[in-house]
Amino acid sequence: MEKLDTDSIDYLLWSISNNDDQVAYRSLFEQYYVALCQFARRYIDDQETREDIVQDVFFTIWEKRKTIAPCTSARNFLITCVKNLSLNHLRNQGYKQDYETTLQKKLPLYLEDQDDIYTLQELQNLLNKTLEKLPTEYRLAFEMNRFENKSIEEIAEIMGVSSRTVKRYKSRAIEILREELKDYLPLFLLFTRFLN
CATH class of the missing domain: 1.10.1740.10 (RNA polymerase sigma factor, region 2, helix turn helix motif)
Known part of the structure; x- marks a missing residue:
């Protein structure tokens, strides 16, 4: 539906x-x-x-x-x-x-309204805001892999770095996102594969 x-x-x-x-x-x-x-x-x-x-x-x-x-x-x-x-x-x-x-x-420390509940679109907006805070290399590696389905090797070629470096960027991005979004992780896990 x-x-x-x-x-x-x-x-x-x-x-x-x-x-x-x-x-x-x-x-x-x-x-x-x-x-x-x-x-x-x-x-x-x-x-x-x-x-x-x-x-x-x-x-x-x-x-x-x-x-x-x-x-x-x-x-x-x-x-x-x-x-x-x-x-x-x-x-x-x-x-x-x-x-x-x-x-x-x-309560999560960053909630503006104690009675916030989130739909999928609102969660997506929250994810996007959090992604914007990441260092550029981490964000690019994460987004190309998760949103554009590019392989680690493809990302390494585009970014001009080694595959190992891309894996490190992606891994660090996921760590930061998990920490920043920890109170909403159960919802993200239900709706997305982004933080797996």
Whole structure:
């Protein structure tokens, strides 16, 4: 299924609520399921529990679709639902902890908005911004190999360096990207082969 522009998330929720639109529901799920599971990681360490929570959110959206206010921000709605279910789960498990402190410890340092969730396009933009910060040689070796499918030997010839040097550039680029994008690595691994 073709991914809709992220600006359409509010329309998707509206269409689910007003038109019982199953295609919009499926699209909303496909675009945000993985991102919401990653968001739930701020509260819940267990992957299976996170997936259950997010599935429960989507189940509830469909079951209670007629009660969703038409002017609701879909992104905020999804985030709030996942956050509330996650905190409820922790309370039900008998955790006696300061949720805000726990949340702050798990947040990536570079997040501008604590409630960010990312679609594939947003992750691609994040990757591109990180690539721009790499030294030119590292970036070129990485991009030619991963985006243009050029072999190490082809890159070495183009760059006028040895194959060993290209391997070192590429390896160092991957190390830096893994470090810079570590909080989003599970999402990148699901969507891309860039950091393998």
